[in-house]
Amino acid sequence: MPTIADMQLGQKATITECSSDAIPFKLLEMGCLPGNKVQLLQFAPFLDPLYLNIDDAFVAIRRETAALICIEFGPDE
Amino acid sequence: MSKQINVALIGNPNTGKTSVFNALTGLNQKVANYPGITVDKKEGLCKLPRGVKAHILDLPGTYSLNASSLDENIVIELLLNKNNKDYPDVAIIVSDVENLKRNLLVFTQIKDLEIPTILVINMADRMVSNGISLDVDYLEKALNTKIALVSARKNTGIDHLKTLIANYRDLSTEPCLNASEIDKSYFERLQNAFPNQQLYKLWLVITQDVNFGKISRQEMDVAAFKTKSKSDLKRLQQKETVKRYQFINSVLKEGQTIDASKATGLRARLDRITMHKFWGYAIFFVILLSIFQAIYDWSGMPMDYIDASFAQLSEWTKATLPPGVFTDLLADGVIAGVGGVVIFIPQIAFLFLFISILEESGYMSRVVFLMDRIMRRFGLNGKSVIPLISGTACAIPAIMATRNIESWKERLITILVTPFITCSARLPVYLIIISLVIPEGRFLGLSYQALTLMFLYLIGFGMAIISAATLNRILRFRSKSFFVVEMPSFKVPLVKNVFITVFEKTKSFVFEAGKIILAISVIIWVLASNGPGDAFNKADTIIETDHANLSQLEIDQKVAAYKLEHSYIGIIGKTIEPIIRPLGYDWKIGIGLVTSFAAREVFVGTLATIYSVGADSPETLKQKMASEKRENGLPVFTLASGISLLLFYAFAMQCMSTLAVVKRETNSWKWPIIQLIGMTLIAYFISLIAFQIIQ
Known part of the structure; x- marks a missing residue:
């Protein structure tokens, strides 16, 4: 299954699964929850960290965390 | 004595909570430490209509009542302990109009604690430019609260907020949703086991144990009620969060409309420049260079003036007072010593001025983003940049600022190397020696002396990095490394906030160090x-x-x-x-x-x-x-x-x-x-x- 780490610059997707055991709880509280939209806004140099818009929250996370959040590319994209 | 109302300001970081605090209290505030720990406790007094006074406590920024750091834990400790002398009569949740959805999460949790709650929607002046409109009446009803639309920047809505605080007894203490629906049988058993306690409070005490483990349990002992594994509890917390967001989304769907076409895209443009893989670093470097040049050039004149004044004062004392031990002590001991502190006020004020502008504008988070990959190579974290930069003011607040680094190893390394950063206390020593041994003259418009100062800052930083890399190899313990950083929108710093920060920090330098x-x-x-x-x-x-x-x-x-x-x-x-x-x-x-x-x-x-x-x-x-x-x-x-x-x-x-x-x-x-x-x-x-x- 694709994860946020597989996204291209500017691409949009929907979060399908994120386990509370694997990723920081703070990220869930910021809106990283199944069903919410995510867009990749920018990479830092060396493609890490990633700058995302998750459900209208602007958040930066590392690639290793991004690889734990499963997504589904939206039909409109 | 007239009755004082205890007010607690609660809210996410970057919502302008401090601006609201400053607007309510002005310079009528003080910063102390919580007993036993070094987290800043900011409190102040505010005069309300009809001669009522409010004691306002600015709690550390928190995203929710699930503590993941020491700062956040303070909020929960206070809210769970009714006997605390600061326990709020009324809670003010500060939210930012652009991030209402996320800001409301902690609001719904506070409501569950049945504390009278006012919702402040800050930065209301940005509504038009962002195409946001709110149905305040609807929101007040749906959320069971009173709302104050505030712009700390334009200084509007503060009077309305004060009236709401004064009339806090009219506020509803009814929760706005029933979170226990996520696992009915579990919560029923919990309530039956502790019939006299508020259900949500019980739930918090249980889960905080899982998350952080330091809650004081004077009022209840839930250790006996561990019927779920850590992982189960976490899953339940996730369910709770989802539930709360479902409620918030349904409320905002009715009460908030956003016209996306009005969004200016300014944020995206600024982000593209400030976080560009080349220009981002170039801008950061130029900003640092200008800061050092400014500290050096702008403070020269007032410093010479202060230096000369104290020399004169010392001479005048000797000439006026009768000669003797006391006069010598005053002139050579006290006046010379005080002069040695006062002279650095201009530079320290400038330094705090620049740091607070960088923080206030939202630029600091961009630096964190740019630097994380590089810092990680040395066993640090992008968030280590903030301690390392605040270390240029003083290592003490800088070391305390490492608390939001979630990984213990990265945090420890940051703590150990931060004192290499040139702090403001070194500045006096540097300045006097540089002015003695480094010749005057300019290179490409920058004075040799300023360049030497810049060089000293750079080698301090360099040594910090080298030591971090060394420690990263030596220290052998595994610890999970987390990195979640919110990117706030860019703002023009509020003059009042910057002024208060500079004033308070300089004052504490002068008096504490003095x-x-x-x-x-x-x-x-x-x-x-x-x-x-x-x-x-x-x-x-x-x-x-x-x-x-x-x-x-x-x-x-x-x-x-x-x-x-x-x-x-x-x-x-x-x-x-x-x-x-x-x-x-x-x-x-x-x-x-x-x-x-x-x-x-x-x-x-x-x-x-x-x-x-x-x-x-x-x-x-x-x-x-x-x-x-x-x-x-x-x-x-x-x-x-x-x-x-x-x-x-x-x-x-x-x-x-x-x-x-x-x-x-x-x-x-x-x-x-x-x-x-x-x-x-x-x-x-x-x-x-x-x-x-x-x-």
Whole structure:
């Protein structure tokens, strides 16, 4: 299954699964929850960290965390 | 006494909570520490309509009541303990109109605690430009609360907020959703086990144990109620969060409309530039360079003025008061010592000015983003950039700022290397030595002296990075590394916020550091004005018999120098002289190094006192240092000894307060001792090499 780490610059997707055991709880509280939209806004140099818009929250996370959040590319994209 | 209302300000970071706090209290505020821990406790007073007063507590920013850091834990500790004297009569949740959805999460949790709650929607002036409109009446009803639309920037809505606080008894304490629906049978059992307790409170105590584990449990003991595994509880918490967001989304769907076409895209454009893989770094570098140039150039004039004023004041005291021990103490001990502190106000104020502008504008988070990958290579975290930059003000708040680094290893390394960063206490030492040994002149429009200062900041940073990389290899413990950073929108910093920060920080530097410096100045003066045995007490006769052919003035000078050498402080300096001579220092500098341990800037005050004892002319400290000679007649402060001294101050661990904070933050004496020995050895050998090469 694709994860946020597989996204291209500017691409949009929907979060399908994120386990509370694997990723920081703070990220869930910021809106990283199944069903919410995510867009990749920018990479830092060396493609890490990633700058995302998750459900209208602007958040930066590392690639290793991004690889734990499963997504589904939206039909409109 | 009229009744005081306890008000707690709660909200996510970056919602302008501090602006609301400043708008309510003005300069009527103070910063203290929570007992036992070093988290800043900001409180202030606010006058409400009809003569009622409110005591306002600005709690640390938190995303929710699930604590993941010490700062966030404070909020929960307070809200769970009704007997706490700060327990709020009314809670104000500050939210930002652009991030209402996320900000409401903590709001719904506070409501579940049945505390009267007011919702502040801040930055209301941005609604039009962002195409946001709100149905306030609907939101008030749906959320069971009163709403104040506030713009701390435009200073609107504050009066309405004050009225709402004064009428806090009218607020509803009804929760706005029923979170226990996520697992009905579990919550039923929980309530049955503790029938007298509020259900949500019980749930918080149980889950905080899982998350953080430090909650004080005076009121209830839930240890017996561990029927779920950690992982199950976490899953339940996730369900709770989802549930809350479902509720918030349904409310906002009705009460908020966003016209996306109105969004300007300014944020995206600024982000693209400030986080560009080349321009991002270039901008950051230029900003740092301008800060140092500004600190150097703009503060020169007021500093010269202060320096001259204190020299005059000291002279005036001597001329006006009757001669005697008290006058000498006042003129040479107290006034010289105070002057040594006051002179750095311009520079420290400028430094805090720039740091607070970078923080307020939202730029600092971009730097965190840009630097994370690079910092990680050295065992640090992008968030280490904030401690490292605040370290340029003072290592103590910087070390406390490491608390939001979630990984213990990355946090420990940041704590250990932060003291290498040039703090404002080193600045006084640097400035006076640079002005003595570095020639004037300009290179590409930048003065040599400013470039030297910049270089000193850079080697401090460089040493921090090298040590971090070394520690990263040596320290062998596994710890999960997390990195979640919110990127706030760009804002023009609020003049009022910046002003209050600069004022409060400068004030605390002057008074906190000033107290120590003043005390030490007096002690040094006493130690320098007294000595054991005949060598000190009969100095006049010894000199007069040895140099009978000299003029009275020359004899006086010789007596003074002889006395200082044989005073108590002279003996201390002489004792350590053999160790520091290879670095190019004499025993007077040695005294300065010893007293620096209280705080580095004491060095300047110490020299001011030492050189004042026995000097008659009202020279400034700089003139005195420049004319100071070794026994062989060469000046004490040359390029070689000056640079050696600069390097020593750059690397040595000389601050007791920092060591105390490191002890507290790492909960062991092991790390501060390692820091002290390691840094001082590095400093000694680098200064030794530098002096021997340049000499």
